[in-house]
Amino acid sequence: MSATTDLTEPIVSTAEPAAADAKRRRVDLGRFRDLSLVPAILVLCLIGFIVSPAFLTADNLIGVAQQSTELSLLVLATALILICGRMDLSLESTIGVAPVIAVWLVLPTSGARFTGLGLLPEWTAVPLCLLVGVVIGAVNGFLILKLRLNGFIVTLGMLTMLRGLQVALSEGQSIVELPSSFTYLGKSSWLGIPAAIWICVVLFALGGSALAWLRHGRALYAIGGNPEAARTAGIRVDRIVWIVLILGSVLAAFAGILYSGHYGSISATQGSGWIFQVFAATVIGGVSLNGGKGSIFGALTGVLTLQLVVNVMTLAGVPPLWNQFLNGAIIIVALIISRFASGEKQE
Amino acid sequence: MADTATGPATGPGTPAPVADATGISKRFGATVALRDARITVAPGEAHALVGRNGAGKSTLVSVLTGLQQPDSGTLRFSGAPAPALGDIDAWRSRVACVYQHSTVIGDLTVAENLFLNRQSAGVVQPIRWKQLRRRAEELLGEYGVAVDPAARARELTVEQRQFIEIARALSFGARFIILDEPTAKLDARGINRLFDKLRDLQRQGVAFLFISHHLQEVYDLCTTVTVYRDAAHILTAPVAELGHRALVEAMTGESASTVTAPAGGPMASRSGSAELLAISGLTLTGVCEDVSLSVRSGEVVGLAGATASGNVQVGEAIAGLHRADEGRITVGGRSVRTGSVPSALAVGVGLVPEDRHLQGLVTNRSVAENATLTVTDQLGPFGTVLPARTKAFAGRMIRDLDIKTPGAATPVSALSGGNQQKVVVARALATDPHVLVAIRPTNGVDVKSKEFLLRRIRQVADGGKAALIVSDELDDLKVCDRVVVMFHGRLVAEFDRGWKDDALVAAIEGVTGDTVPATASPASASTAADEHGR
Numbered sequence: 001m002s003a004t005t006d007l008t009e010p011i012v013s014t015a016e017p018a019a020a021d022a023k024r025r026r027v028d029l030g031r032f033r034d035l036s037l038v039p040a041i042l043v044l045c046l047i048g049f050i051v052s053p054a055f056l057t058a059d060n061l062i063g064v065a066q067q068s069t070e071l072s073l074l075v076l077a078t079a080l081i082l083i084c085g086r087m088d089l090s091l092e093s094t095i096g097v098a099p100v101i102a103v104w105l106v107l108p109t110s111g112a113r114f115t116g117l118g119l120l121p122e123w124t125a126v127p128l129c130l131l132v133g134v135v136i137g138a139v140n141g142f143l144i145l146k147l148r149l150n151g152f153i154v155t156l157g158m159l160t161m162l163r164g165l166q167v168a169l170s171e172g173q174s175i176v177e178l179p180s181s182f183t184y185l186g187k188s189s190w191l192g193i194p195a196a197i198w199i200c201v202v203l204f205a206l207g208g209s210a211l212a213w214l215r216h217g218r219a220l221y222a223i224g225g226n227p228e229a230a231r232t233a234g235i236r237v238d239r240i241v242w243i244v245l246i247l248g249s250v251l252a253a254f255a256g257i258l259y260s261g262h263y264g265s266i267s268a269t270q271g272s273g274w275i276f277q278v279f280a281a282t283v284i285g286g287v288s289l290n291g292g293k294g295s296i297f298g299a300l301t302g303v304l305t306l307q308l309v310v311n312v313m314t315l316a317g318v319p320p321l322w323n324q325f326l327n328g329a330i331i332i333v334a335l336i337i338s339r340f341a342s343g344e345k346q347e
Numbered sequence: 348m349a350d351t352a353t354g355p356a357t358g359p360g361t362p363a364p365v366a367d368a369t370g371i372s373k374r375f376g377a378t379v380a381l382r383d384a385r386i387t388v389a390p391g392e393a394h395a396l397v398g399r400n401g402a403g404k405s406t407l408v409s410v411l412t413g414l415q416q417p418d419s420g421t422l423r424f425s426g427a428p429a430p431a432l433g434d435i436d437a438w439r440s441r442v443a444c445v446y447q448h449s450t451v452i453g454d455l456t457v458a459e460n461l462f463l464n465r466q467s468a469g470v471v472q473p474i475r476w477k478q479l480r481r482r483a484e485e486l487l488g489e490y491g492v493a494v495d496p497a498a499r500a501r502e503l504t505v506e507q508r509q510f511i512e513i514a515r516a517l518s519f520g521a522r523f524i525i526l527d528e529p530t531a532k533l534d535a536r537g538i539n540r541l542f543d544k545l546r547d548l549q550r551q552g553v554a555f556l557f558i559s560h561h562l563q564e565v566y567d568l569c570t571t572v573t574v575y576r577d578a579a580h581i582l583t584a585p586v587a588e589l590g591h592r593a594l595v596e597a598m599t600g601e602s603a604s605t606v607t608a609p610a611g612g613p614m615a616s617r618s619g620s621a622e623l624l625a626i627s628g629l630t631l632t633g634v635c636e637d638v639s640l641s642v643r644s645g646e647v648v649g650l651a652g653a654t655a656s657g658n659v660q661v662g663e664a665i666a667g668l669h670r671a672d673e674g675r676i677t678v679g680g681r682s683v684r685t686g687s688v689p690s691a692l693a694v695g696v697g698l699v700p701e702d703r704h705l706q707g708l709v710t711n712r713s714v715a716e717n718a719t720l721t722v723t724d725q726l727g728p729f730g731t732v733l734p735a736r737t738k739a740f741a742g743r744m745i746r747d748l749d750i751k752t753p754g755a756a757t758p759v760s761a762l763s764g765g766n767q768q769k770v771v772v773a774r775a776l777a778t779d780p781h782v783l784v785a786i787r788p789t790n791g792v793d794v795k796s797k798e799f800l801l802r803r804i805r806q807v808a809d810g811g812k813a814a815l816i817v818s819d820e821l822d823d824l825k826v827c828d829r830v831v832v833m834f835h836g837r838l839v840a841e842f843d844r845g846w847k848d849d850a851l852v853a854a855i856e857g858v859t860g861d862t863v864p865a866t867a868s869p870a871s872a873s874t875a876a877d878e879h880g881r
Binding site: 215 | 455
């Protein structure tokens, strides 16, 4: 450590212009760090094209994109939370429990297999679902930031608890009688492309722009990089982290709406086990687990890489029993690729 | 003394002091952090605040910067009362602070660091990056800092980062800036450049409150010095009127006759004793070349050099932290496998690493655990570590090194800097090493602990072992029997006991003959020689 820092100093002090030049070059490279997975995606597309003629068809690619939407929203949430140096494992339960609670509150008390409370009109299902997301995020934030509990364990507990709540409410069964307002977004298509894809594109664009051009977006990097420094710069660290945690949970709840709409039901295991995929995609996309590093676009390329791999494998006729093994292997390989493409150590 | 430059503004011609605190008291629970303390800083003045660890300096800084509300007392900036606590912007426009710990965020660019949390005018207004970089360029240009605003902060040197902190602090419009140990992580060259910059700023009318453990820097830079001791103000005086000895006396509260290391006995018989450490032709690519050195039993040798000279790496190589490309290192006749710490430990090398936070301590573990980290094999049979033996061992180390701790089970993070460093030294001594390699052993510790640590290292050698002190601090090198100087990876000079400060500093800085660059070092070195008066 100290050896390398010491070594750079004489270069800087004796040969200032040369060092400045080197720096500028490095920064220029740094600007493309987000794109380090793009070549991998292109290679995957090429392999897909060779493996099956069905790969490069609009139907297939839109299918891949549609399947990525729910996962990618969780990745967006995780990227935001990781950049400000935190973790939220409970996202994968929020995606299931938020729709269940919303639907439970609005469905009539009799007449169907799943009986709700019928407390509120059906159109409130979507806002209610998002509200549940707000509440979960706020509770996580309270436990982590006010009571100063360990975030990893708090959200791990929350993950289990919320999954349990979902099972208890839905009696362990899928809910198929959903209000039409609830399934609209996941089902419908705008201009021939599923609405979910449009929405995801917009959300990613919004998130990416906020992180690039808004003060409070940049504050996430400062908080993740050095919370003490951020505090002395006048950033309200706890408040912003809390908002990010709430935002993350809302995104997960929204992913739940898209997912339920897409498949027309809320399954009891909705989102179960996703968090590993989500973390893998986010980190492959260049977001640091230690905070302060990464971008929304990078995270997006991470999701796309993982989804494309699955798609190509399916088209290539890889036996499904090998899927899990290959999935894990791909994560590690992708991590190695992004490590060397970006030239940065992942600690 | 009170009627010198620091006295209260009386006549209409005298401008009001930029900062004037009187009767400040602050207690935390049972501890009194400040007792009726005061300080007055005149416009454009370089004011030093010195005191041992725990004297109340840090508390005063947090009161002056609006981070903490004093229990009593008044605080005025340029004649006007201090703003309300929590009004961060108002405080920033009056007083700026460069903290001991860097508040530059490595992954952000220089420009963004400079304007953190004020990159754009409004919350929802998008940041205009080009404009931001231009503003950063202007700001850096204004203070003469040659740094590319688009570079990422982690690529900068420590010194450049510090300039950025200063520029940022001043960009809020404050004309009063507090520097909390700004030189702790800089080498002599960097310190000179920092001081040049500070003098420039001073000419522009900026006033400083300069906090440092290095008294020489106080003499070099400051015009007035205020001494705190035991949470109270002791004296304020012009630096020129206060001798080195009187200053240390004010800090410690006792007459300090042994500030500069114990004299030690005659060293005549050294040449006859056994050679304990021998380095021959050591080469680390890009760091040092063909370094040969030998240290005999009973000898303390100083390895001096500026930060980039490679002296630290040579010290670390002896302890097995670097693999040598060429050359060999032998300790007591047994050769060390370079690059292997266990091998170095086995032949009897003890290391006090350069940065105690980074390499030295597991700060949230107890004093006992930290002190015994290198000797866990001696604490119980079959790889076990018996708590009773650990405790006994740690107790011995605590007594031996006079570590001020509530108990052996106290986490190291709760100790003061000087005592933390003692724990590091304790650990190095725990193995009873034949050769003790101490890299900047007194980095960031107060005068009293400094003296103690250096004496302890001297004792190691007097006990028939050998010690190598790797440092560029003259005080550290004064205990050495001889000092070897490295410059750009080569040994360039050797001084026997009784060397002159200016000659040594010149060798460290690579200054030879007439080509003396226009730095302050030769001048300061000669005054240092006068002050120490050995």
